[in-house]
Amino acid sequence: MSANQTMFIFIYLLLILKMNIIYGFDAGFIELISSRQQNKDTTHYGMTVCALCRVTLDYLKSTYNVDTAYLDTKFDETNGQCQEDIVQSIISLLRTSQMKGINPWLYSATVKTIASANTKTDLKEMFKEASHFDSESFIGGSKLIMKRYQSTLVAILESDNYDQGRKTFGEMLHTIQDFYSHTNYIELAYNSPSDVLGKRIFGANEFASADMRTCISCDEQQCQINTNIDQSVLKTKLLTSGYFIPFGFNFLKKFKPKGKCSHGGSFDSTEDDEPKSGINKDKLNSIHGHLHYQAASIAYKATVNILRQLQQDIAKDLSINIVNQYGQSEFAPHNYILISFNNTNATTIINTRKPNDLIIAIQKLNSCENYTSALDGMYYSSLIEGLIQSEYSSVMYTFSDTSASDSYLKYPARSLLRNKQVVIYKLDFIDQLDQNYDGSDLPSISGGLTYPITINDKSAILEFIIHEITNINQIELLTPNISAFSLTTNVMNTQHLYMWKILQPNVGAWRLTASIFSQWINPNVQIQGKSSVVCSSSLQKDMEGNVDSSGYTEFTTEHIIDSDLLILTTCENINFTYANISLINQSG
Template sequence: MMSPVLGVSFLALVLSGGAWAFAPIGGGASTHVSITGVAVLQKVTDVCRAIAETEGRDFTPTGNSAEELVQACLGPKATGEVSAAKFKSALNEIYVQNGQVDRDFVNSPAHHFNSEAFSEGRRLITDGVASIKANIRKENFQAARETLGRVLHTLQDFYSHSNWVELGYTEPYANLIRPDLPLENLADVSTPTCSDCANGGFCSNSILPNILNEKKLTSGYMGIFSAAKPKGKCSHGGAADLTSSEVPRGGISKDERRSDNMALHTAAVTVATTATLQLLDDIRGAAGDNDYLRFMGIARSSVVAFVIDTTGSMKDDILEAKRVVNEIIDSKKGTQDEPSQYILVPFNDPAFGPLIRTSNPDVMKREIAKLKADGGGDLPEMCLSGLQLALTGAPASSHIYVFTDAVAKDIALKDTIVALIRSTKSTVSFFMTGDGAGARRRRRGLESRAATFETYKDLAVASGGQAIGVTKENLPQATDIIIDSSTSALVTVLQRARNPGKAETFSFLLDESLNNITIYITGKALTFTLKNPSGVTQKQNEANGKLGTVQTVGNLYRVRLASNKQTGLWEISMNSNQPYTLKVTGQSTIAFIYDFVETFEGPHPGYALISGRPKAGMPAMLFVSVLGRKGPASFKVADVALVTASGSVVVGGALEDMGNGDFLVTVTKVPAGEFVVLLNGTDVVSSTMFQRQSTTQMSISKVTIKVSDDDTLPVYIEKRLSFVNHEGAYIAYWDRVRK
């Protein structure tokens, strides 16, 4: 480990040689995060430049921020704006797993190259690299990134915990990533390696001269629970290492820069960075440049998934789904709005699946062309089973669209679906035609087992999506929402739901960076009035008004604002006693991502993702990464708050600026019920205030998490479900388990 917080597990985006992350606990200059960040961004830059040269275009970022790097990497500005949110999220996944090695495997010598566990540590690296390459070939990018984080932690620890740099080596030990090469000249267990450090701390020359002269490789022993170590062996050192108090006392760790090891610490950081670059280059060579960028989360737009009912009554709906898919593919191919991947999950009764996913648009065209409406009878279908398959098979933050004309009979999965939505932060929208099959359900006596259209509404609201009920004839008009949302740099400005409905006025900020602003309203027997900052208004029955166009289909109102929209505070006054939803979206590179975090203790304490949801009535911490148009200098964050879905409770958080657009937000108490995250700030580029909101509704937990350091199933918890998804990644999520 390169510092006491090498276990810190969040993005410290490193540009122009700088490093930042959570403030180091106990001091130190370099961390796993900074070392990994330097190498990852250098390799991404190399790959982006190589691809640009192949395509015959310039690679000229307008600045050194992640946002500008992604924009330059994916193409000229004329093809549209792109967001760096997915890149930053992907890097966070790497850093999370890197840091959590210090929590989950704190007492494993192999994971840290402690206690001369060289063969075991090398095996973790080589097996991990093989797994990364295999997962990239299968397009299992999340699993590959998580494995990369763990592998890099172990690789980097070698240079801090062994005597490699003391032996005078300035280049990485290539044999660590080469399973075909032997590990040579290792000190055996009976060979003394260190002299006693009389002060009991760290000494600058504690490694025995004969070990240095003979180029014998050793590493410090680490004892968290026991002071035992073989006679004459070096210790890791530090207050948490019990072996360091046993003769020979002291330690050889170069985790932090101290007065006795400044040159060695710097050398270890330098060679660990080079080793990280070499490993990344090895992965790049196996993956190819284009898949390497996808592996790193650099892609144009979100994943688009279709969950389609194929029962006999769905002929017209399937034809519309085919038309929409073809339109998306044809209109967005080669642009910044081209989806990074397509997923298809058909369902019938009683069958559902298989899940088909591809980044090749022509393959998706062929697959969806094969769909036929057949079977199903009068029974409701396995809609939620198909949706569950899509949620577990698609990457996080995907857009999922469900086509059906009947209610689901697998209602028992509802709580599981909600848990998966919260875990993956994916958005689910339903297109439901027909009468919901209520009469059929009643005739079959399935009231207790089948869902209703309200079930779909609940799931859509929980995910930040829409539940649209239309006739089969009007379905083509409703699917414009798919075209709207299958776009890059999509952000949510405001989203609210009211059940029961009531008269209420909602305010929202529009900033200069926003384009293609669209307002979606679902509900029945409602009226609304939209007002801009100058006081100009437009009502729901004005199809072409002064502020934009209003399209009505089924229970959906789609309001597209004019391109010359006015920045500032807008209002929309809703009036209905029926349930309704309101959502305001647009395209902008100003965005944010967040996760709930907790501290962990140990020899290298830090922050890690919480396992599950925040606890009821307890303080909580969020790690929030904000992206601007030109990096961290181009925005200022005013406040971050948790807002209940009903809008009646707002809990503000105390902000701690961690640098590089990262903020640690502490709230004294998580609000009860469902809530979202709301962020306000100022865009420095245009001097306009901006507002952004998370789409997925979160909720509190009433159970306690128990973490295990077992390598096969890292988390065990009461009332917590888990599975290994199609990417080979371990997924755990909360569910209300029925006894």
């Protein structure tokens, strides 16, 4: 390789590093800027943070009846932006409200993980057309969204790899958001998110064919006044997107097909090819920058929608797994009943003897559109409806994310469940480590239990074939100093699940032994810990540009050889000035 060739590649790599700043909605790599100021571009990072915070506040409002009206003013739906202190405001709200089951110190780290994974897609997949809906890659882009959405569910529900699930979800959000910036969806005058993304793959009849002209030439000013989308595309409402071929790649005999739109911008080699100019709406000063806020607004709404869809699909998966477990057991139920309730009524959706019919009904469930989040739900009304239809000695599972508005029906429900000898398992958002029970709740009375719907407890819900434990005398828990820890008071009033609190535990190796389980019982032992300190580590490299306040940047590119790196560990909510830090390998 000649010296000239070496110099060309070196310069080109520098161009790539600069190019990520302008490709797609501005990445916004460092942090959420004060984006409520006028004439500020909407970034991938900022839009994602705002959408996550919006969904969080909606959840707190509907589940805990928290007044979040004063925070609603921090959002601007017209451009997908929000005020820079929104994350800290939510953390303060979580701390002061002391809502059970929610760790406020994990919130900031979770938001940052998802938003950072979004922006890094521009670095890791810059030239993958499907990742950005470039070059009319509608089938590839919609397939990629579906694939990453399913991978997110698998990571959360099957692999217990929540961190990877967040990163994959963030990468998927990038592709969804780029759809509105890189295609002509906005130019076709759509004013709401596409109902395709995350649900199915685009059909060939929904976008322009390979030989169809999609753009006409225009200069920068003319592009702002008169659209450069071909009239045949506008009339047929067919989708198209700009071709993006960076300078340097056009020497590899890559070219834009005749009559097709360009992405546009200073790094797009196709911008001056007929038809000239482009259609991207990445920034206010882009070729179609006059549509930047419209694209950002709908991309923001699409991000909120897919977040809500993920919430629903996780709950559906838990329910379907319970149905499958019982359908395979020797004591399968006589009938399967599904009842939905909100703050106005309780409705029987299905009563069938076929478990597959129940699964199909669960999959079709949607959140109640007419639900008034400030009001509680008709929990006991739906419970009584189910008890009336159920057979004797049935098992009922109830899912709820809100308090009961009809608590006056609790005692009629209790009488009915006793008469029918029904066992109830209530799955909701109560934190068992913080909750005291007096034995008057219906699950305890029936011989069941109340169990929290939290990601960390998901594995116990998926393996919910219950066996009673009649003797715990042979279970022994030894502390690090080899003394026995008293296992006397069970937090749960049930023989299916035992839970003990260990307050201020000693540091060291604890040992739990049990010899009462036969070979056909597979016990599930879980440990839950609470801490206000949240730490995370990342590889860092000394860089001359794109650095944070420490002079380093997170290492996200390909592997490197013979170069120094450092591990940066950051912790939140540290209230001490001195600490001993130890590095521990996999063997401890």
